[in-house]
Amino acid sequence: xxxxxxxxxxxxxxxxxxxxxxxxxxxxxxxxxxxxxxxxxxxxxxxxxxxxxxxxxxxxxxxxxxxxxxxxxxxxxxxxxxxxxxxxxxxxxxxxxxxxxxxxxxxxxxxxxxxxxxxxxxxxxxxxxxxxxxxxxxxxxxxxxxxxxxxxxxxxxxxxxxxxxxxxxxxxxxxxx
Numbered sequence: 148x149x150x151x152x153x154x155x156x157x158x159x160x161x162x163x164x165x166x167x168x169x170x171x172x173x174x175x176x177x178x179x180x181x182x183x184x185x186x187x188x189x190x191x192x193x194x195x196x197x198x199x200x201x202x203x204x205x206x207x208x209x210x211x212x213x214x215x216x217x218x219x220x221x222x223x224x225x226x227x228x229x230x231x232x233x234x235x236x237x238x239x240x241x242x243x244x245x246x247x248x249x250x251x252x253x254x255x256x257x258x259x260x261x262x263x264x265x266x267x268x269x270x271x272x273x274x275x276x277x278x279x280x281x282x283x284x285x286x287x288x289x290x291x292x293x294x295x296x297x298x299x300x301x302x303x304x305x306x307x308x309x310x311x312x313x314x315x316x317x318x319x320x321x322x323x324x
């Protein structure tokens with residue numbers, strides 16, 4: 148599978164969430180990108196990361212710096228809600244744009260379905276719930292080990308740990324059924 152451009156995927160993800168009536172902030176968008184990347188590897192293989200970028204273990208959880216810089220000035224604060232106009236020009240047909248992004252990125256039906264499932268699982272959570280969730284999980288916490296809660300860090304998170312952690316959860320949940 149080919150990797151997609153993280154900026155294109157972010158627009159696709161943000162528009163998909165907004166058209167479902169879900170709130171989107173720059174901070175929340177970061178967490179959804181992280182979960183998309185993690186679950187994509189679980190379903191399609193660790194070697195099939197969704198995009199080249201690796202999240203960093205920042206204070207409020209996983210962050211893709213390129214996306215942080217893209218959206219940090221769209222709203223007054225990282226917790227403020229983004230609107231459709233923050234992703235595409237006002238008056239744009241979001242359905243047409245979403246479909247053209249899917250085509251441009253070459254997403255398969257299975258990848259689109261996984262995106263929808265991740266949006267439904269994590270997109271309805273508040274950004275604070277997502278911060279607490281990522282803080283309680285190994286991929287972020289292992290990179291923050293020994294640091295104070297408010298200590299700056301630009302450490303990259305481990306793709307191996309992300310894959311292994313969520314794969315183990317997936318296998319554990321499947322074994323229950």
